[in-house]
Amino acid sequence: MSTPTADFAAITAFVLELEKLKGVLRKNRPLGQTRYENTAEHSWQICLLAMSVLPHASEPVEIGAVVQLLLVHDIPEIDAGDVNVYDAAGRAAAEAKEEAAAQRIFGLLPAETGAQMYALWREFTTGTSAEARYARAIDRMMPVLQNLNSAGQSWRENGIRIDQVTRMNHPKISGMFPTLxxxxxxxxIxxxxxGDLGAAQDE
Structure with a gap:
């Protein structure tokens, strides 16, 4: 039977495990800096972006629920690491690792809380709700904005072309934010x- 002492010990173990997210490096550098951003920074920033662009959404969403989704969606990167979104093979290979990581990390929590957070992670991953579609659009928008304002830093470093960026981001962003x-x-363009972004392959 769960007790307050056991619950708090489990919660403490979970939040201290999240410290590792601060050491997971992404492909973008913070503007004006030479280091790469970490996933914890990314999660914080996209929550604020989500709150800021709410008036432009094409359908109503509960922004509090969106923020919850954004806060948990990258937690499995503690075990699985960050994969370049344009690396299809790498993303496919990471799926099983992320599932196992989600079960392990959310499993540190008291059972009910852990199940709730795992359910949020699955909701984001499957994109079935309006809030998940909104969150997924935001998750794609932020790296594009960073690259547009950093002379295409991660695009240039990884040889990314405009057709790749459009194919990956247009469906998610335009559906939820058609005016943006x-x-x-x-x-x-x-x-x-x-020269910050490669031309389409067929050009």
Missing amino acids: WPQIEQQL AAVAR
Whole structure:
């Protein structure tokens, strides 16, 4: 039977495990810095982006639920690491690792709380709710904005082309933010002209 002492010990173990997320490096560098950002920073930033663009959403969402999804969605990267979103093979290989990581890490919590957080992670992953679609759009929007404002830093480092960026991001972002995507698309075209982003493969 669960006790307050046991519950708090489990919660403590979980939140201290999250310290490791601060050491998981992503592909983008914070603007004006030479180091790479970590996943914990990314999670914080996209929560604020989600709150900021709410008036532009194409359907109503509960922003508190969106923030919950964004806060938990990358926790399995503690075990699985960050994979370049444009690396299809790497993303497929990471899925099983992320599932195992989610079960392990959320399993540190008291059973009911752990099950709730795992359910949030699954909701984001499957994208079945309006809140999950919103959260997934935000998760894709932030790296695009970073690259557009850093001379295409991670795009250039990884040889990314505009057709890859459009194919990966357009479906998620334009569906939820139809008035914002055209603005992003114009900036992508300008990025190609500047040499910050590769031209489409068939050009």
